[in-house]
Amino acid sequence: MKEHELNFDVRVFSIETIKRALYRFSDKCSFDIHLKDSDVTVKIHTSANDDLLAKIKNEVLDQDLRDTLVKETANVRTLILANAFSNTGLIQ
């Protein structure tokens, strides 16, 4: 089992974004997450030998984009679903 460390700045990536990204690697790693001021330190315990750290960093970038998409489209999504189910009696 190896231990690695990654550092993120919460002014760039939210804790939620980082956690979502890490969750996707929970089949290969376990994590300790520490927050101090604006610094997030992630200790990664894994036996995987491939380019895992690069993959995790890319996944954090992807999750950041997803976060933007979700936040920006939340109201429109609600509107679409309300419209779709408008004659079903599900809308109160």
Place this chain on the structure above:
Amino acid sequence: MSLLGKKFKLVDDFNQAKNLAYHLLPSRFASLDDGRYMLSNEVGEYLVVDRPKLEAFVRKQVGADTDFYHDLKSKHFLFDDDSNVAIDLLALKYRTKAQRIAQFTALHLFVVTLRCDYTCQYCQVSRQTDDKHAFDMSEDTANKALDLVFKSPSPAIKIEFQGGEPLLNYSLIQYVVTEAKRRNFEHQKDLQFVITTNLSLLNDDVLAFCQEHSIQLSTSLDGQEELHNSNRPRPGKNGYRLTVDGIKKAQNFLGRDKIGALMTTTEKSLSQVKSIIDTYLESNLDCIFLRPLSPYGFAVKNQQAHKYDIERWFEFYKEGLDYVLEINKQGHRFVELYTQLIVNKLLSPFSTGYVDLQSPSGAAISAIVYNYDGDVYASDEARMLAEMGDKKFRLGNVHADSYQDIWLSDTLLDTLETSLSESLPMCSDCGFLPYCGTDPVYHYATQGDVVGNKALSGFCSKNMKIFKHVIGLLEDDSEARQILLGWVR
């Protein structure tokens, strides 16, 4: 102004949005391969894009005069001041996709007996030996189940007889078919029947009955003689011969389209996909369903489900699909059914109704199971789990519970609530969500939790690999794309 000018807008009118910021519509994305992403919207339309394009889209940096902008706009990933119908159209498409929920339960499975003349190692229903009539469904139980069948609001009803070997309780099948048709004079549903049988008891009487009532047959064919008999042993070691002779007889008697076959993959099958497909071709069948082994029944007791992992199964599937495409390229139409299902989900505006790939789960919404003893289960897999001693997904019993008791039971509603992919970790933001589903019974059986950690899930791993492979074929292989498009219903 000329008449033409009054009727048609000028080109500049269509470029009004050029300098206006666009608005994002709900969408998700997933990594497809090293450089590409699959971007999908709420109703399953998709684009394959590279990372710079994806980022430009989300950051609203795509120029309004580019082809990419028009692709995003026409497929409803964005809207601008010149496209105010996008939300109405998306709602309409969403409603079309969700139509199956309103129609409710169409497939009703009757387990008419647990008895079987086979002793398959992987058997997923944990059959009983063939002298135990205590494991047969009675007419009384069948009548109570039919009461529930005809309460379903679905305009189409399919009754499928399963076992064990259902023809061991043939008299009950005759009774249910006759009684269901009698009741249907009043209900006027589109009523269909299927018998899932190993064909060993098929005779002219059964075939004549099937012909009279337009009953479809579904059987199991695992591959060539040695593999089939090894996977599906029966006294006399003649299972393969009985099956292929039965298929031929049924095709001649009922018509080629009235019988289909399913195969189950075991560890022994993994190196033999081409010869398995050849067996189907030799039997004049026009499709195959390359299925992985389910983690239920004797498959678990005998450690069969753990003998190979999804990675190995996927290689088997890929080799099989390559071979199927090769067969099609030679002019012989032959379909791999799971791939067909995925292609339909990717390219058709309609829901497929396939129980495993739905959100919320198709459990009891699309299909329901009446066991021989009257117990009602949310799915066939739930029944398999119950035969292993875990009745978590038992919804009630036809003798004790009403339609409302069963379909509004906490067991079912809790299961459905936890099966909405849109709210599950890793699923909620996955680009493959519109085509995928969640299988609460599978995740309960493998992880002890109906939601499950998708990073550890064989279900997720299998489907992600297949989605990526099929989309890759559609994008990169024009010949394969033409064949796959021909499979869309």
